[in-house]
Amino acid sequence: MNFFQILSDIEKVDPEVYERLDSRRQVFKHMSGVGQKLTAAALPLFVGAVFNKAYAQTNAGLAVQDVLNFALKLEYLEMYFYQQRTALTGISATNMTALQTIATDEANHVTFLKSAIGAISGAVVFADPTVAAYDFSGGKGTGTGPFADWRTNPATYLALAQSFEDTGVRAYKGAAPLASVMANKTVLTAALNIHSVEARHASHIRSMRRAGVNSSTPSQGVPVAPYGAQPKSWISGTDNGGAAPTYTAPIYGAGNNTGTAVYGNGTGSGVGTATGVGVTFPAEDNVTQGGVPLSTSTSANFANFPTASFSEAFDEGLDVGTVSAIARTFVVTGNTMFG
Amino acid sequence: MSTNLIPGSQPVADLDRPLYAPIKRRSFFMYAGATAGATALVLAGCSKNDSTPGMVNVGTGDAGVLNYAYALEQLEAGFYTMVRSGAYYTGLGSGSAEKLILDDLYYHEVIHRDFLKAAITAAGATPIQALTPNFSSINFGDRLSVLNTAKAFEDLGVAAYNGAGQYITNPGYLFIAGKIVSVEARHAAIIRDLTAENSFVGSDIFSSNSMEASKTPSTVAATANMYLADGSKIDVSSIM
Numbered sequence: 001m002n003f004f005q006i007l008s009d010i011e012k013v014d015p016e017v018y019e020r021l022d023s024r025r026q027v028f029k030h031m032s033g034v035g036q037k038l039t040a041a042a043l044p045l046f047v048g049a050v051f052n053k054a055y056a057q058t059n060a061g062l063a064v065q066d067v068l069n070f071a072l073k074l075e076y077l078e079m080y081f082y083q084q085r086t087a088l089t090g091i092s093a094t095n096m097t098a099l100q101t102i103a104t105d106e107a108n109h110v111t112f113l114k115s116a117i118g119a120i121s122g123a124v125v126f127a128d129p130t131v132a133a134y135d136f137s138g139g140k141g142t143g144t145g146p147f148a149d150w151r152t153n154p155a156t157y158l159a160l161a162q163s164f165e166d167t168g169v170r171a172y173k174g175a176a177p178l179a180s181v182m183a184n185k186t187v188l189t190a191a192l193n194i195h196s197v198e199a200r201h202a203s204h205i206r207s208m209r210r211a212g213v214n215s216s217t218p219s220q221g222v223p224v225a226p227y228g229a230q231p232k233s234w235i236s237g238t239d240n241g242g243a244a245p246t247y248t249a250p251i252y253g254a255g256n257n258t259g260t261a262v263y264g265n266g267t268g269s270g271v272g273t274a275t276g277v278g279v280t281f282p283a284e285d286n287v288t289q290g291g292v293p294l295s296t297s298t299s300a301n302f303a304n305f306p307t308a309s310f311s312e313a314f315d316e317g318l319d320v321g322t323v324s325a326i327a328r329t330f331v332v333t334g335n336t337m338f339g
Numbered sequence: 340m341s342t343n344l345i346p347g348s349q350p351v352a353d354l355d356r357p358l359y360a361p362i363k364r365r366s367f368f369m370y371a372g373a374t375a376g377a378t379a380l381v382l383a384g385c386s387k388n389d390s391t392p393g394m395v396n397v398g399t400g401d402a403g404v405l406n407y408a409y410a411l412e413q414l415e416a417g418f419y420t421m422v423r424s425g426a427y428y429t430g431l432g433s434g435s436a437e438k439l440i441l442d443d444l445y446y447h448e449v450i451h452r453d454f455l456k457a458a459i460t461a462a463g464a465t466p467i468q469a470l471t472p473n474f475s476s477i478n479f480g481d482r483l484s485v486l487n488t489a490k491a492f493e494d495l496g497v498a499a500y501n502g503a504g505q506y507i508t509n510p511g512y513l514f515i516a517g518k519i520v521s522v523e524a525r526h527a528a529i530i531r532d533l534t535a536e537n538s539f540v541g542s543d544i545f546s547s548n549s550m551e552a553s554k555t556p557s558t559v560a561a562t563a564n565m566y567l568a569d570g571s572k573i574d575v576s577s578i579m
Contacts, residue, residue, distance in 0.1 A: 177510035290512075
């Protein structure tokens with residue numbers, strides 16, 4: 001990947017993409033031109049099945065830098081979390097090495113996003129909130145929240161790590177179909193290239209929890225239902241609410257953006273807030289994809305498959321409002337980066 | 340990238356070149372082996388969209404990308420189906436970590452495959468034919484042969500979906516691809532960990548800034564076609 005080419009490409013805008021995406025009629029027209037096999041009779045059904053609200057996140061005015069700044073906020077949260085791994089005790093050297101690897105990745109993602117946003121004409125890069133902005137105990141600055149022993153207890157630490165990684169995967173996935181992101185293929189591809197790395201992190205953190213924090217063979221753990229404490233490397237149903245259901249259940253639940261979400265840098269200076277009303281996402285236990293039910297009515301091959309496998313095979317997206325609410329738990333009182 | 344993803348398989352020069360170029364036809368027949376020849380004769384010309392005789396053209400536009408994904412999921416599902424009848428898998432203890440992982444991967448990939456076929460049909464497009472794999476280079480009795488091939492397929496799948504996202508025009512399809520690719524990335528991470536602890540990410544799958552390297556459809560197809568029989572090799576040249 002040529003970094004300078006990326007910076008150059010980011011400034012380019014495909015002038016026709018908004019027109020192609022902004023009305024059902026034009027999508028209809030466009031698709032019929034693309035697919036010789038799309039018959040006129042089939043199209044209305046196809047449009048109805050695929051274009052629900054979750055897909056049609058065409059927020060006018062939501063610029064690509066707003067989306068990237070939101071991603072940057074999440075990467076800062078992860079970066080400062082992994083930076084503070086050093087006081088953990090009772091964790092294997094193998095697992096500490098993995099945390100160091102992930103810490104490096106998150107710092108690299110911060111570096112990339114800052115550069116990418118900075119290359120967009122007129123964009124304001126979200127300022128480094130510094131480590132002081134976070135309280136990973138969930139205590140809003142008291143340090144005595146529900147995860148108070150996060151600095152030293154690897155079980156608590158990895159529970160938080162899984163929660164952050166799974167949230168990140170859902171957040172990037174939810175952002176990819178945004179019109180401004182799809183219109184900029186360089187940004188879209190970069191977002192996908194971070195998204196899959198976050199998914200790899202999530203998988204590995206889950207493996208570490210499954211095998212035990214002090215294991216030197218994290219790949220060899222056996223999952224235990226309902227997967228809250230010893231999860232699979234993928235999300236099974238809603239994982240019974242995740243690592244700490246009282247606090248983490250929204251990470252695996254449905255997303256329904258009903259209010260104003262803080263996409264931008266939070267200062268209101270050109271890249272501030274945008275409204276995402278009406279954007280909905282199903283929970284992680286969803287078993288209907290694109291209008292196609294994942295059941296034997298779709299394929300006889302599914303007959304003897306475990307029920308959970310159908311939800312496991314697909315991850316889900318999440319809206320910025322829900323992601324913000326999850327992240328807000330871990331910033332100090334008075335900091336408004338997540339609203 | 341390495342042009343030879345599987346240790347022990349035969350080297351191929353110029354994998355980035357389209358396989359339908361005359362110079363490559365010779366080498367892909369070399370791979371396909373004698374047994375696949377008869378299949379190729381039967382299947383040649385079956386796809387009305389074929390732009391290259393004997394190859395399966397995935398088509399153009401969003402339907403082309405979906406059929407491209409369907410082809411790759413067919414390959415993965417076919418692979419894990421074979422794994423489950425091989426001596427490595429059948430020798431695993433019931434309830435062992437590796438057996439549970441391989442079972443889940445089999446379920447997930449078959450679900451992806453059959454879902455995509457149904458989704459393509461629901462979109463009013465025509466799914467490509469059922470592809471015939473050629474896994475003759477894989478020793479299904481050997482743990483590392485199986486796991487290294489799984490690693491190659493899962494990493495390839497992630498790079499393929501990441502690289503194809505930019506060709507999708509319908510946000511609904513892009514969203515579906517996103518839902519699948521992160522599960523493939525979860526697969527890739529645990530399979531890589533099985534081959535070597537803590538190899539869930541690595542410089543071999545990164546481009547720069549800890550971002551995963553994408554692969555173009557033509558690069559992916561060149562690798563995928565090493566595991567597809569004559570008559571089932573895919574032509575992705577119409578996607579972009």
